[in-house]
Structures are given as structure tokens and as C-alpha cells.
Amino acid sequence: MTQFTQQTTFYTEDHEWVTVHGDLATVGITRYAAEQLGDVVFVETPEVGKTFKKGDEMAVVESVKAASDVYAPLSGEIIDTNSALADSPETVNEHPEGEGWFCVIKFSDGAETRNLMDKDAYFEFCKGQ
């Protein structure tokens, strides 16, 4: 099993960021995604204890414009969610890649990080969007 002794951040094509450390992954949406969505008004975080396969619909982020799905970037179990988003969803716009995190996944297969992007690759990916 792949272990991450150093904290490493990956990115998905669905504009999520995933910071892995040990067998835990903290997940949120990128600054690019937050800017595209506009003002976030509600985040439906997953329930603690639920398990997802990579690519499953895991959370929903609602902006003034529309509702958008957030997909599980790695397979695993939800062990924590950001309950502060219930009262202040605008944190997702203010600090998308920090305090605006959505949940923590205890992931089951570290090899799944192989087809995620690093920061430079994600930057190039966004330029092509």
C-alpha cells in the first residue's frame, strides 16, 4: 500500500484538490473551480462513515448560479467533514484551498493517486479549459 510520509497535494480534472498524508486525504475544490462557480451558498458534505469509490458523487456545492457535483478523488471512507461550511459556505470562495476544505477520506488504495495531476500539470490543464 502506498503511504505518503510527506504531505503531497494532487489535483483532479474535476477541479478538486487532494492533500494526502499517511493514509488520509483532505479534499476541497480549487480556486479555479470556486471562481467559475461564483458565490457559494451551500455545501452538502458527505456523511462521516460513508464509503465511496473513486469517481462517485460525494458532495454537492451550490452557488447562486447552479448545483455542481463533487466526485470522490480516491476510494475510501469519510472520516471527517468541514462542519463550519454549514454556517459559512462563503469560506469556499475566500479560502478554497485551505479553510474551505470539504472532507477527509481514509483512502484504501494509494495507487489511485497515480492518475491525479501535480500542481504544474493542473495549471496547464486549466489553461486548456
Place this chain on the structure above:
Amino acid sequence: MADQSIDTLRRTPLYELHQEHGGKMVPFAGYEMPVQFEGVKPEHLWTREHAGLFDVSHMGPCFLYLKEGLGQPGAHEKISTLIERLVPSAISTLKPGQGRLTVLLNDGGGILDDLIITRMPDASLDGMLYIVVNGAVKHDDWALIREKLAGEAELQTADDRMLVALQGPEAEAVLTPHFPVAAELSFMRCAHVQKDGERYMVSRCGYTGEDGFELLLPNNETGLAYVRGLLADERVKPIGLGARNSLRLEAGLCLYGHDMDASRTPVEADLQWVIQKSRRERADFPGAEKILKQIADGPAEKRVGILPLERAPAREGTEIHVDGQLVGMVTSGGFGPSTDGPVAMGYVRADLAEPGTKIDLMVRGKARAGEVAALPFVQPNYKR
């Protein structure tokens, strides 16, 4: 409209202006229209506090007039008799320059569109009506009116011109230097300004719940200069369709094709107020029998305001449950920047239409608490 490829879409005369202002363009009602500029929420709040400029040139302005006898005594009564075959509102009682919201009905009393019909202000143009229909159905509306009134009235479309709305508490102060007549108009009144042989219509109405105006301008450099002049005012910002939708939703105003359509009567849509007493008594409009029976007995379902009590927006298509039973559906819903919370409207069983009635909103399979609410969500700011 989602299946329309972008290259078959029409552009309004203000397309380039939208691009200059950084508008994000999307397909809407057959046109490439700006959905947002700065962002839905700031545009919405700006309109409620200052003045927002909306391009509504995709809509269907037109003039309906008598083939003969324009400006002669009785001309308004004649044109009213003709259009009243299709709408249930009293058009004959309109004063010069007065407008009225009404609905185009099919023979079953179903709503084909909502529209504003205005009597031309000039005595010399008595027998002519200024009509604005919705963009998405304008060609059907015009075909129906022409078919039903063939040989008696002419319909001249004006959707090749610029139609813009200036909405918000500062709209009057912004517009008056350009059109001094604006300050003299009250809500649902219209002035006709003739300049250099071109016809300008200035109507005090809108779709935001705010005071404001709709302007029909010629599609030329002069018209464009007016729009540029309005936008140059620091009290004015361009506003996209996104904020237009959240503004009208907070104001409790229906969006055709969503909050009403041919399957709904004006009574079900809670628009029976558009049917004046004289028309009810004459019972001479399409679907009158069904509609009058619904007014007397009450409809089975009714359009209501819906207030989600949690933070999750309940969007169009959200099921409404009471005691686990399906009792209605959300037809428009989202987030209200001015109410700072989710707002919606939809249809519920008539016995549940009382404001305060507790309901469950089934958002992604989860029951979220909500209640039936009185419309509008924000108090209108019309100049009566």
C-alpha cells in the same frame, strides 16, 4: 435551448457591448446572451441598490394595429375587441399610455405566454397597441395573433430593435436627463418619443420588483449611443440573465415555461387578478368556462411561494412532500441574494397553499424542511 449549436444563435444589437464589458455569453431563447458580468450576486445587489441595465432585445416587442381607421373615434375599442378574443384582461378600459400584464390563452384556458399590452399614448395612434411577449415563444405568439386577427389587424414585429431595461431605485434619476418624460410616468405607464423619425418607447415597468423602465430603441448608432450613455453613468452596471432570474424570483414574478405553461390556467398560476370583473361577467375569452369554474370552486393546485428553512436551495424539479406523499413540485428555485437565503416557487395541492404550511423539499433524496410562503419575498418598489 441547450441543443442549439452556438453558430445558429442570433445576436442582439448589443452583443459587442456585452463583450466589451466582459459578459459571459450563453445560449438563451435562440440568442447569445450574457448570463453574467461581474457575478450574479453582486449584480443582483447592485440592481436593488442602484441601477442595473439589462439587454432584453431577445424578447418580442411588436405593434398591433387596425388595418383601417387608426386614430379615428372608437379605434381603441375596435383593436381591444380584437385582442380580447385571445386574452382575458380588459384592454378596452386602458387609458392612453397605460399598460397591463395579461396572458395569451389556448381554448382550454392554458397559458401560452404572459405579455404586457399597452395602449399607445398618442391619440393619433389610437387603434394601435404596443405588445411585448416572451422571447422563447415570440414566433408562436405572433403567428397565433396574425392567424386569429387576419384581415382585421396588422402585426409589425420590432424585435430587430434594441430593448433594454433599466431597473433599480436610481433608474429614474439616471434616465431623466436622457428622456425627461421618464420622471412623469407612474408604474405601467408608457411614453412615446419621436426623434429623427424614429420611434422610442419608454415604459415604467420591469421584471425585478424594483422601480424601473423598459426602453425600445432604434437599432442604429443613435440607439447604441443611448445605451452607452446609460452605461457610462457610475450608478449603472450591466446585468446578466443570472441576476435577472434571481431578482424576478425574489419579486415573485413568473418565468414562462417554468412557473406556468399551457398546462396551467391563470387561476392555477395565481394570476386570476389579470382577469378584470368586466371580462369575468362577459365570459368571452378562451377557456372561460373552465377558468370561471376554477375561480368559483378553487383550482386543484396552485402556484405558491416556497421558503426552504434550511440552507440548501430547492431548485426546479424538486419534489414537495407532506407526510411522505408527493403534493407538488418546485418550478423555480435558487438563492436570493437580497433575502440572503434560498427562495423558490412551485405548485402545491390547493389545500396546502396557505402560507406557513410545513412541507418537505426532497433535495437529492433528502427531506429538507420548508414552508409555503407569501409572495413576493422582497417588497416591490414600484412608483404607483
